[in-house]
Amino acid sequence: MRERYPGYDVLAKRDTPSWNDQTRRAIDARMAIPLAARRFFSDDEWPTVQAICGRIVPQPRDRARPAPVAAMIDAKLAADDRDGYRHASMPPQREAWRRGVRAIDAEAQARLGARFHALAPDAQDEVLKAAQRGEARSDAWGDMPPAEFFRARLLHDVLGAYYAHPSAWSEIGFGGPASPRGYVRMNFDRRDPWEAAEALPGREADARRDNASVR
Amino acid sequence: MKPTPGVTMLPSDNPLTTPRATNGRAPDVFRPGAWTPMRCWSDDDEVDFAIVGTGAGGGALACKLAEYGFSVVAFDAGPYWRPLEDFVSDEREQSKLYWTDERIVDGDNPLRPGSNNCGKSVGGSTVHFAMVSLRFRPEWFKARTTLGYGADWPLDWREMWTYYREVEETLTISGPVTYPWGPKRPRYPYRPHELNAAALVLAEGAEALGIPWSATPLATLSAPRGLSPPCVYRGMCVIGCSTNAKQSVLLTWLPRALKAGAEIRDLAMVGRIEHDGRGLATGVRYHREGRWRFQRARNVVVAGYAIETPRLLLNSASAKFPDGLANSSGLVGKNLMVQANQAVWGLMEREIRAYKGPPSLALTEHWNYKDDGKDFFGGYAYMSQGPLPVAWSSVLAGQRGLWGQGLLDAMQDYNHQVGLKIVGECMAQERNRVTLADETDRYGLKIPRVTYSYCDNDRRLIAHSLAFMRVALEAAGARDIWDETDDTCHLNGTARMGDDPRTSVVDADCRAWDMRNLWVCDGSVFPTVGGVNPSLTIQAIACRTADRIKTLARRGEL
Structure with missing residues (x-):
């Protein structure tokens, strides 16, 4: 998988x-x-x-x-x-x-x-x-x-x-603990820079790069 | 444990083991480590009101009575939290907010009381409620006369409308300018919250089916108020708000109660109400700091919610009242009503990430207000959902029997999962009840047995809701839709109010027919349960009861 x-x-x-x-x-x-x-x-x-x-x-x-x-x-x-x-x-x-x-x-x-x-x-x-x-x-x-x-x-x-x-x-x-910062982007297909990036088929490298900068 | 870098603040004490509200001070819920003055009474002082429970009913009532000049001591079995220093962003740790003392459950549809409906904290389950703050449909207060089922309340909806407003202002409800259902009401105090994707799915489904929907009126702030900041959409409301945006009883009524001179005793478990030879209550026997004590009181209010309230009345049985207090009707513990909490779940291509924001940002009350086209009595609302990982895995395992790789795979879809869930009206049945089991708890008190079975009407309502929500979810573009058929939420009805002592436990003022200085003020008094979350109605009833007590006292009728 x-x-x-x-x-x-x-x-x-x-x-x-x-x-x-x-x-x-x-x-x-x-x-x-x-x-x-x-x-x-x-x-x-x-x-x-x-x-x-x-x-x-x-x-x-x-x-x-x-x-x-x-x-x-x-x-x-x-x-x-x-x-x-x-x-x-x-x-x-x-x-x-x-x-x-x-x-x-x-x-x-x-x-x-x-x-x-x-x-x-x-x-x-x-x-x-x-x-x-x-x-x-x-x-x-x-x-x-x-x-x-x-x-x-x-x-x-x-x-x-x-x-x-x-x-x-x-x-x-999952975003995990989220206090006090919480989240900003609430709509479909929107992630805050401190959320996990999902790998689209064939674009795993993009997700890996985004996830490396999650903080 | 070795010191950990990055961790500086340590809690000053352990609120789970040592009471905080003692010696003339209570925790300041708005400031880590801080205190606020509290008036204290001695056990020998005969206070005007001893209130058992500090949740939606007891907390609001304690505040109002203290402000009206009565002497009040309010007891809670749970700890007195300071959310900013005590609340963790973690489901497992925050189970400390729940009433996890054992209850035996049985019946055809055994309940799972605890995390989703029973709090053990000063502030009660409002500390972990989902903040959905809805008014009853007016006709529900006369359900028997106007809609042909259940029982009439001894209350008038127009009077309740003014108390709803008082509670909405106290909690600074964030909600829409115009609400699509029911009689005209003023706009909510604060603007509605932004919708998350899960709520937008509900809206898309409703619009496709041509029914109204709304942003949910919520007891979490959309702008600052007092010492509370606006909600940051952390999404962990049901495990306790760690920023103080949530307007729980802990943060609203209770600070006011303290200021007005009420005393609150945390970690104080009331085990028995005592009475005199005339059959009047004399006070409460309670366990605190390792020993049993007795607080004298002119009036006793039971506000422990629909399981602990009848349990206390039954555990207070005496030679004079062998079947428990306030029980000449035989109805104490009977007519337990849950609300149905079934759901449909599916997957969206688009990312939902339902963990962000309050879990139920949008709803529709369409089937609460529409009467034709139904093959059942009562109604239901349905709401968007945002389960956290432990809760979600337990739904997948409990409802679909998933475990092993199948479960891990299904959990991989967490961020695409979307659901619609009802709060559905169940009928009162005497066979659904709270009784005492033979087992005892750590205080030596008999534990409750909670027996529950749906009736045919309940099953028809559930089937209707699942079929309707499935169409709505499909219309919004979800696939792989399945039904969560077995879940229930709020508890009500085990000490119902009425205007006949033979068929009810308390009168319209929440005053026990059999013992005129004993009162019940929580969801237990509901004769019917409606299709909306009950906390706003419980608080409105508490406000009304306080006003009635003030009036009765002035007339010398207490």
Whole structure:
């Protein structure tokens, strides 16, 4: 797939009027989270969690700053930061994650004879798709509906972490932090000089040049 | 953590853990690190009004009552922010503005209360609302009589029209010179905002279909006012405005309330309303700084919004009132009404970059005011949209089941995405309700269970809106259009007002029928919900209630 915003890095604006001090503090702290930081998940759960995150948001292998998705979820669970609601069929988020991770591993064993993280990517996707469809072969799920876990817990937390990371913002051409400067050009096809330039087919070099001067 | 170059200002304290409004001062919301004087009362002072909640209802009411000379203490479970130093340009960090204490949800169409409709801040959810400030259609106040559904309000629209004006001036609403729908109204105080591309798509679609559209009347400034600057189109309104352009309750009513002598207590969770042997409220039991305390009061106002308000009334059950306070009708917690929040989304060839500017800069109320050609009761507005990345990925995953490379690919179209989204009127049903679950929260209080299911009329309204918006989006040139069929927004109706104690919880003055010194002043009192965002109406009702209290006090009828 072609790169839509070649050379765009939202972090190039860190020291511009688009970022205030408190935003620098918050994003600096997020960028500093080690990929392997964890307080909540156990040694046994951790490779499964990392492998699940790797399939829900498969990041480019050569990415300079991969989003520490699993570590961000771990931090959310360690702090028990909740969302404000929980379906009556679901346990609280910590128990849901523990049980869900155990169940996905058990499904991998039951279906393909290996733990989830040991499977090939296609096989991992097969296990995840089964959960998404609500199919359970293992009784490790207990009374927790697999489809509800997949949609409301797993996808919710993985995407909530990934799209809160500057690498994801750069990938989709989002302007990122914007206070106090905000934006000026509001109409169709108009970008401020501090916004991502989109590569038109055959004109990637133009976009790369514009993106190099984003600040 | 090692010091980071380029970061100088550190917050003076942590407003999430330590109350700021104490010892005769409250945060100055306009200046980093600064304070403003605040009159303080002791728990043993019997104040005229203890108000639970400082959002659209409680905040406006606290201001007006204090200005009328009543002694007021207003409680909020949330922190007291200074937006200029506390608000970050980041969805994840700003979830600190939301009410994320657990609620159990069930029913056929379980709700997702939290980020989009429940605030936990001084100023309530107006700190993160989308600022859409619309008046009700006049007929909605007599929906049963004039339109044949729901219930009549005990309020007259002409009286409400004057209170709407008061709120619009207080919030300095930016809006059009002439508004296309409803009775004549004065022009909005400030000029409308420039439209972004997402809003222009709505306009193009409406014009192609021959229906009116308008710039949205918004509570964010288009020119300076007082210490607030004009909006810079940062586009992060729903995660909190970090420049103070947004005219939230935090920035408008509450500074006035403090000046008039009201006390505001942040990080103060009210768990119970106490009463005496005659059945009159005596004050509120609240948790602050690690302990339970009791504030005496001659009157108690509950303004916690449509989940926390019935929760508090139910959690205050006593030997005298075993079913909870103000509940002889059995209606406390019932008739919970959401507003439908479905959308159509598509792709434009042109770049939209909907993250710029307030998210809903244009709207049409066509289907709020047109009655023929509908196979349902009620109405809806629809508005242009500007979801931020986390919110947008959650729509793609939640609605379309996308993940993996498919999701990453769809997210690549972020800057070409465009959407139209309704605020749709749902019918009151007694089966939709807030009850108490068996689980307790960190204060030991029973948590709410929120049960919600659409009725056939709701489903017909939603189907009509999706079909109509699809045509509008196509007419504007969008392709790959799909429906977001499952979303809801504002909450109302769990302590409805009326003129009969058997069929309502409070009277037209928001005064509980069963306990005459207990009042409810928030979206809970709505008997019907209309097809517009409720915050302007909640504030208008608060202004009216304050005037009625003043009148009643003068007559010795409090």
